[in-house]
Amino acid sequence: MPVVSVRSVSKVFANGVQALADVSLDIEPGEFLSVLGPSGCGKSTLLRIVAGLAPPSAGTIEWPAGKTDIGFVFQEPTLMPWATALANVALPLGLGGMGRREREARAAEALAHVGLAGFERVYPRELSGGMKMRVSIARALVTAPRLLLMDEPFAALDEITRHRLNADLLALWQKTGVTVVFITHSVFESVFLSQRIAVMAARPGRIVSDLAIDAPYPRTESFRTSPDYAAHCRLVSARLGEAMAA
Amino acid sequence: MTARIVAPVVMGIVMLALWEAVVRVAVIPPYVLPGPLLVARTLIDDWGMLAPALVVTLTITLQALAAAVVVGVLLAVLFSLSRWIELSLFPYAIILQVTPIVAIAPLIIAWANDVDLSLLICAWLVAFFPILSNTVLGLRSVDRNLLALFDLYGAGRWKTLIHLRLPAALPYFLGGLRISGGLALIGAVVAEFVAGTGGSASGLAYRILEAGYQLRIPRMFAALVLISAAGIAIYLVLSLLSYLLLRRWHESAMSGEG
Structure with missing residues (x-):
């Protein structure tokens, strides 16, 4: 039973721009899911709708096991x-x-x-x-919280800091068992972190592929230089390329 | 830092010396322009008369400032809670602000029927707008994501106001307060001038008027010095308050590299 189900969600902004078109996504308990896409594909909007910070124009957000506590991390520290x-x-x-x-x-x-x-x-x-x-x-x-929503949290950090926070986030995730939805525009970051990657395309925002990254955890720095990692990155990049061409 | 103190002090001493020299060399009579030494001596000689006047003016100024803080902040909070109240009242706050105080002071003095109260109202009218407009701006200048976060954790309007909007507005409020401190003094003095022409006041402005009628120009200058000193003191105290409240977290109170 998913923690939360996004069912045919669409979002049209007041200015007429369609941010999301018929997005459906099941988020399974305990998983680390990344939503990967180019700027402006509506991935942040999707996250805000899941958090209840913005209403969908159509479709529903369902909580099969009841609404849970949510943790939210913004792109800026927001302290x-x-x-x-x-x-x-x-x-x-x-x-x-x-x-x-x-x-x-x-x-x-x-x-x-x-x-x-x-x-x-x-x-x-x-x-x-x-x-x-x-x-x-x-x-x-x-x-x-049972669900941790993260909106490009490390995008503004330098690479060294980002790698350390990636590793520490994975350790926290494994220790707490929290379900993570992680928004990013970095193929490398999403492959390093995730069990599953939902790739989005823009205008209108929609999910075009849903990929499993089956490399085992714990993933250490040596994973970043492994052929396995490179192969996954190549595959995800190709899917992102298709998404952006679509 | 030392240059910031030494430079204006040296400049001040040079100007005062020049003033004294001009008065002596050109033999300007004291009823036209008294030298700074004579003003200082008058300040000491007339202290018994000027000090109570200073207390009267300062009391009105501080009361008006306190009233401006209370009304300004309360109105700002009301505006932030209700768009309708803001739309209905803000234009009138602006009208009060742009109407010259000298023009309405006689009316207020006539209506209030009590000199102290009418002076207080005049000084308050001048002082409250910067606090109101700055606090309104501050209450609105809240990080959108922090608002979303408060929303996420189910904080209602009230908790959001107390824990988020008010602290975020504090630097803006303090900026307004510093402006209003000086304005409250100006408002009190102007209102006293207007009331003083009716012969019923006892503050510093009234002493200036009185000394003017009697051609006691050194006393006018001495009273003027006291008003300036009071204004500077108010500004310094409010700046210190602002520094103490903000030094731990706000950029404006940072001394170089934190």
């Missing part, structure tokens, strides 16, 4: 600059009405999970881009 790392991570718990002591204990734990123990009292502007993104991930995971 409150006036709040410490700890207070930023504790925010979802506070909005849910949890008491101060307990939410701060949980937030400290979540920060430790993303490798930021000791940075509780630091303000966002004192953190590097990669560290801010770690805080953002800790905030998304602090409520222990």
Whole structure:
């Protein structure tokens, strides 16, 4: 039974642009799914509709096992600059009405999970881009959601930081068993991370292929240089090329 | 940093010395232009009369500023909660702002029937608009994604206001407050001038008027010095407040490399 099912979702913006046309997608529990596509193909719109942040123009989002908690990570860290790392991570718990002591204990734990123990009292502007993104991930995971939605979270980071965060994200995913939907425009990133890749085409946004990446986990840095990885990248690139030509 | 203090201080001393020299060399009589030393001596000699006047003017200024903060922030919050209230009221706030205070001060003084209250209303009218418009701008300048996040976690309007919109608006509000501090003083002084011509006020502006009638020009200058000093003090205190509230997180309060 999927965690969430996207059923024939279409989205037309107020300006008449059709962002999504008849998109259907089942997201299975515990899987790491990437949605890969060129800029402007509607992949972020799809994610926002799944999160309930925007309504679909047609079609439905179904939660066969009931609506679950969602964690959301934006392309920017999206932290409150006036709040410490700890207070930023504790925010979802506070909005849910949890008491101060307990939410701060949980937030400290979540920060430790993303490798930021000791940075509780630091303000966002004192953190590097990669560290801010770690805080953002800790905030998304602090409520222990079943579904983690990530909207090109590492696109603005340098390659070295991105590779480290890729590895740490996979470790978190394996440890927590959370279902991840990861939006990206990078073939390499999607192949490294995912069990499954949904390739989208633009104008209107639609899913044109659904590929399994059957390489075993844990995937380490040596996977990035393996022939297996290269073969997968070649295949996914070809599908993306077809999608962009279509 | 030292240059930022030394340069204006040296400039000030040079200008004052030049002023004193011109007054002495050209033998300008004090009722035309008193030298700075005479102004300083008048300030000390007349302190017993000027200090209570300063207290009166400062009291009205600070009361007006406090009222401007309360009304400005409350209105801004109302505007942010309801588009209709904003559409209905904002034009009138602008009308109040653009109407010259000297023009409506006599009306207010006539209606209020109480000098202190009418001065307070005048000073408040001048001071509240920067706080209102800046806070409205701040409440709206919230990161769209943070709003989406609050939405995602089911925070209602109220929690979003308290935990997101108000903190985000704080730097804007403080910017407005610094402008309003000076304006409240100007409003109080202008209103006192208008009320003073009716012979019923006791603040610094009234002392200036009175000294003018009596041709006590050094006392006029001394009162003027006090008004300027009060304005500078208000600005410095509000700047310090702003720095203290923002230094941990806002770019405007960063000293070079954080």
